[in-house]
Amino acid sequence: MSEKPIVVDSDVHNGMKSLSELLPFLPRVWHDQWLEMGIGAARVYYSGVGGAMKDAVPDNGGGPGSDPDFMLKHLLEQYHIDYAILNSGIEISLYPDPDYATAVASAWNDWMAEVWLKASPKFRGSILINNTDPLAAAREIDRMAANPNMVQVIMTSASSMLYGQRFFHPIYEAAERNGLPVAVHPGGEGRGISPAPTNAGYPTRYLEWHNILPTGYMAHINSLICEGVFEKFPGLKFVAIEGGIGWLPHLMWRMDKNYKALRSSVPWLKRRPSEYIREHVYLTSQPIEEPDDPQHLLQIFQMIGADKRVMFSTDYPHWDFDNPLMALPPMPKEMKRRVMGETAMELYRLPGRNGEQAVTAQ
């Protein structure tokens, strides 16, 4: 009888029952501001469907995703998930004051370690940083990387500057030094101190805004590669969470075509742009595209080498949750094992069911 494939959920959102849950971890000087402002970066758009699945409200109260025990039961046990990568507090970089944002990120990480990572070995955390003070963010990465259950660095994809630019390099240096991938997560676009969500201003409604979030991912990955971040930090991995998949072939082809004629302007690149993507960039699956013909998504998977870079995620407890048992189209068994868990096991160096460490194939 063969063992069931490992399942890693690479994008799960945990939260607090109330703002006061953070206070024990936050210096007193910031308490009043925290209780009044929180993460800040208020929503701009009304979704009409709420933010979360209605059945994700914990039995004993609190918001969806706010109770470790309920999440273990409602998500991990129900869907036979071995590990959940926890991402939260993400929009903190959109707060105007970098000192407050850095202090909150740091308190958030201590709360994550204490309340969530101690609750179950199935939970693994992302180190929250405020990226508007990159040197402080680098110190926070060094501090939290000492906790082996912290498996990556997380920041919002909403930004007034592209992520390949030199301003952010101390973050990548610290992440590489500690062997941690850097991940971005969407949703802050247009909020807080971030600019308009498109290069032509504000979409009109939530649907339109949500549809177009992946364009920011294309811009950041293009920037990371053209600026030579992966030559400067060859051990760095970049995870594009919840930003779609189907646009990646186009970006790789367009970059490679232009590179032929224009490579003299980026002499630090030693290979074609698409080769950096194939070595350094990972994507999470939710919200997975659903073409009428599922074969079309499989063609896209083959164009990008999905077995090496697409990692399954549910986005629990958000409204557009992808069910692990139903979300993905039919695909070759080996590719499915990779997407459902093996790639994440390697990237995040998670121990297997018998305690052995995954060995990176790459």
Place this chain on the structure above:
Amino acid sequence: MSEKPIVVDSDVHNGMKSLSELLPFLPRVWHDQWLEMGIGAARVYYSGVGGAMKDAVPDNGGGPGSDPDFMLKHLLEQYHIDYAILNSGIEISLYPDPDYATAVASAWNDWMAEVWLKASPKFRGSILINNTDPLAAAREIDRMAANPNMVQVIMTSASSMLYGQRFFHPIYEAAERNGLPVAVHPGGEGRGISPAPTNAGYPTRYLEWHNILPTGYMAHINSLICEGVFEKFPGLKFVAIEGGIGWLPHLMWRMDKNYKALRSSVPWLKRRPSEYIREHVYLTSQPIEEPDDPQHLLQIFQMIGADKRVMFSTDYPHWDFDNPLMALPPMPKEMKRRVMGETAMELYRLPGRNGEQAVTAQ
């Protein structure tokens, strides 16, 4: 012996030998400003390869694309092209003063009609508009649509507002009334009064800027559909020139998936978003993506129904010219006929070689 397939080049750039060429068409009050400022919207990025093919300089002087007779010989005769759709002056909407921009656009159109469209029936013009004064633009469309050799409306894709928004509807109303498609052309992003080229600020170099231009196209098409422009103006066609192709499947799938949950916010839509794309949106081919495996591009072509919406173009005389004899990957003969000319013949209502009018299949 079967007739050679019709070839339409759907994106050709013509220009002036010098700024003074416009003066006979421009009211005296704008002459000094024109001679000092021209179209305005100066380039931000240095390309390193120049803007134009070096062999496109006319025999008797002037810049590339500035001589109708030379263009006929160097482009249309050399490559057996039946029609060239001429697009120029495109960035005029990025000038801060809408009165100047409207006056220049109008003069430009008279110059186009007089100097280019009278030079050969193989040339067909795009009506240049300044879209920051939509009512004036609508009047200009009405005025120039009287010339049967004007076959579409052209504007820059760079904009501080998304093109589905109500501000721009008078333009679409006028275009529909006159049976003309509205086209956008990239290159102005970050120039003049347009915002930064991405939703996270300015790319660092020309290569990076050029790679990411298609994201603006995705945002505009998303806006046009979500705002219901194609329900309000059901006869309107939209042409996305020089913005790539490979991103379209992703956009269609993401829009359709979100529409399932969020359609209550856009009750004016009667069909799935992708169906509006299939009925109203056209793409020109240059710069065509070049995956290592040409089969991958053909798969993309099949996902989007390329036989109905991809129109061949060279971008003559720009540096990244696509050669009509070499640019496209191998594809079924019928699809190739459509892409090389038949779809453009229908969209632009061009007479065939024996003078007969194409009949729209749709």
